[in-house]
Amino acid sequence: MSITKPITLLSRDLSFFHSLLKSRIHGENSSSPITIFRDLLRSSLIPNHFTISILLQASTPSSSPHHASVDSLKLVQTHLTKSGLDRFVYVKTSLLDLYLKMGFVNTARVLFDEMPERDTVAWNALISGYSRNGYxxxxxxxxISMLQQGFLPSATTLVNLLPFCGQCGFVSQGRSVHGIAAKSGLEMDSQVKNALISFYSKCTELDSAELLFTEMKDKSTVSWNTMIGAYSQSGLQEEAFTVFKNMFGERVEISSVTIINLLSAHVSQEPLHCLVVKTGMVNDNSVITSLICAYSRNGYLDSAERLYASATEDSIVGLTSIVSSYAEKGDMDTVVLYFSKMRQLCMRIDAVALLGILHGCTNSSHIDVGMSLHGYAIKSGLCTQTLVVNGLITMYSKFDDVETVLFLFEQLHEAPLISWNSVISGCVQSGRASTAFEVFHQMKLSGGPMPDAITIASLLAGCSQLCCLNFGKKLHGYTLRNSLENEKFVCTALIDMYAKCGNVVLAESVFKSVKAPCTATWNSMISGYSLSGLQSRALSCYLEMREQGLKPDRITFLGVLSACTHGGLVEEGKICFREMVNEFGISPSLQHYALMVGLLGRACLYTEALSLIWEMDLKPDSAVWGALLSACIVNREVELGEYVAKKMFMLDYRNGGLYVLMSNLYAAGEMWDDVVRVRKMMKDHGYDGYLGVSQT
Incomplete structure (x- = not known):
């Protein structure tokens, strides 16, 4: 039996400590690198430059879960100075790089400035570290200083510079880097070329990116992925898929990044899923998560859930995507179940996940869920994030709870423009346009941010509510002074505001100034003509829209049918209704049916009106029956009116407006005893407040 002699502190040599540090790099040792280094110093051994190099590698965040403190790193720096090892430029550069990876930017800069000698590698480390830390x-x-001091950039220098040139909009600087690369011959380096392609794609200069990609002789997987990613970021699905097909034809190895980029371009997930299985990437969690997100985004929630269940790891991103899709559909019961599951799995629900869920709280029936989510946001500390507060403001606006909206807004320490916009828009959507105007004036008085197109559009909607033509004109002037008239949604809001404030001439003037009106802009003009009693112009506008090749939507037909109803254009209304259903495949809403019933009823086509009601796919509501009852009042059709009133009574017997309509029906038929009887019923049921609004 052999007995292994224990290794004493004195029997340890440098190679032993080197082995410990190397095992730390490979994740085979849980000891802190600084602790190992201290033990080395206690053993009276003298570390050499090789020791320091391994130590610094082992101390990087990617190698060590025990992040070194600045004091620990200064211990190493002090030893380097005392031992003279800091004369090796690469050793000091490694320390500099480690400071930057730990986020100690100022300390790293001091160390760099103290270096008696620097090389390109040291400059690269500092430039890369500054960029990585947000500087x-x-x-x-x-x-620039590096070039001025006569150092020639390497490929690494340029690769470190180009990403932030694309992200921060430094287009001219990025082009300068390209010029330096071409002049120095570094443009031929594949890494530099890939970085240039990525830079140009982020700056939406795809022609330049395509040219560089075409010129590449030896395209690696990274090169192909970069070009696919460039098209994906620009929403060019077909182009991204074409590059992928060429890549496949060249038999270039497909990586997980390839699949993720294609899914980002909204390429169909089913064939990509098959490819993932075929290439053995089913265990790649980033790929599976991207597939789950794609299935969820496109409404295939069953597939997304099955894929999530088969994944080897739980993914907060994948689960968030599924939950957000259910929230978007309004299925808050399922959202609550998944939210509970996320909590049971101890997942930290971040601001993005919570925001996706909050978007599903769209009406007052979701108020309990919404308030519970608000409570979670407070408990988890997410309420300190502006993104979450804005989401809560939007949610409470949908509940018409303006007081809570204003309270949340007041809690913000700093209110960016998006928060001001959320409050202003929320107040307008809740029918509190005057409060929205007060918030806007507060924004101006407090020296807040300058209003943008969204602010103006929301305020214009408020002007439409209150018929504030003068304020609307001032907002129009602001859009012209600040070149916001190029935003089509602003022009659409202007047209709507002028039309609802009774100035169709100015509405028409704004409409004519729009170069290529979208469907929403046409809709505003059609509705504007209808509101102004210009029914023939509304129909002409609709026909012109069709001639321009634009496809009408539900709102278009609401405007057209409203014009036909108010103008008594029965045949035109019938034609438009048939076109909506048969030609464009739009299922009529209750509003569409109410307009058609009103149109037919006012033309005394009661049989057609009743047939339309009986053939409806939806259950007729009080608005549909009310449209027919109003027609009966106008045409003094008492018998049918009584039948319709009974239908409405069965739907909502507590509707005080129904009694008013019945009173008006009997008054139109000069049935005064019945008028007195209905008014007595109103008093008995506590609806005498409606008597002042009845019409004869």
Whole structure:
């Protein structure tokens, strides 16, 4: 039996400590690298430059879960100075790089400034570290200083610079980097070329990206993925798929990034899923998560849930995608179940996940769920994030709870423009336009941000509510001074405002100034003509819209049918209704049916009106029956009116407006005893307040 002699502190040599540090790099040792280094110093051994190099590698965040403190790193720096090892530029550069990876930017800069000798690698480490820690402009200034001091950039320098040029809109700087790359011959480096392709795609200069990609002789998987990603970011699905087919034809290895980029381009998930199975990427969690998101986004929730259940790891991103899709559909019961599951799995629900769920709280029936989510946001600390507060403001606006909206807004320490817009829009949507105007004036008085197109559009909607033509004109002037008239949704809001404030001439003027009106803009003009009693112009506008090749939607036909109803254009209304259903495949809503019933009823076509009601796919509501009852009042059709009133009574016997309509029906037929009887019923049921609004 052999007895292994224990290794004493004195019997340890440098190679032993080197082995410990290397095992730390490979994840085979849980000890802190700094602890190992301290043990080495206690053993009276003298570390060499190789020791320090391994130590610094082992201390990087990717290698060590025990992030080194700045004091621990200064211990290493002090030893380097005392031992003279700091004369090796690469050793000091490694320390510099480690400071930057730990986020100690200022300390790293001091160390760099103290270096007696620097090489391109040291400059690269500092430039990369500044960029990585969010100091992009400083990184660019460092690059200029590097060139001024006579250092030639390497491929690594340019690859570190180009990403932030694309992200921060430094287009001219990025082009300068391209010029330097071409002049120095670094443009031929595949990494530089890939970075340039990515830069140009982020700056929406796809022609330049395509040219660089075409010129590449040896395209790697990264090159193909970069080009697919460029098209994906620009929403060019067909182009992204064409590059992928060429990549497949060239037999280039397909990676997980390839699949993720294609899914980002909204390429059909089913064939990509098959490819994932075929290529053995089913265990790649990033790919599976992307597939789950794609299935959820396209409404295939059963497939998304089955795929999630088969995944080897729980994914907060995948589960958030499923929950957000259910929330978007309004299925809040399922949302609550999944939310509970996420909590049971101890998943940290972030701001994005919570926001996706909050969007599903669309009406007062969801108020309990919404308030529970609000409670979770407070408990988890997410209420401190502006993104979540804006989501809560939007949710409470849908509940018409303006007081809570204003309370949440007041709790914000700093209110960015998006928060002001959320409050203003929420107040308008809740029918509190005057409050929205007060918030806007507060924004101006407090020196808040300048209003943008969204602010103006919301305020214009408020002007439409209150018929504030003068304020609307001032907002119109602001849009012209600030070149916001190019935003079509602003022009649409202007047209709507002028029409609802009774100035169809100015509405028409704005409409004519729009170069290529979208469907929403046409809809506003059609509705504007209808509101102004210009029914023939509304129909002409609809026909012109059709000639321009635009496809009408539900709102278009509401405007057209409203014009036909108010103008008594029966045949035109019938034609438009048939076109909506048969030609465009739009299922009529209750509003569409109410307009058609009103149109037929006012033309005394009662049989057609009743046939339409009986043939409805939807259950007729009080608005549909009310349209027919109003027609009976106008035409003094008492017998049918009584039948319709009974139908309405069965739907909602507590509707005080029904008694008013019945009173008006009997008054139109000069049946005064019945008028007195109905008015007595109103008093008995506590609806005498409606008597002042009855019409004869």
């Amino acid at each position: 992009e402009r400083d990184a660019w200034q460092l690059f």
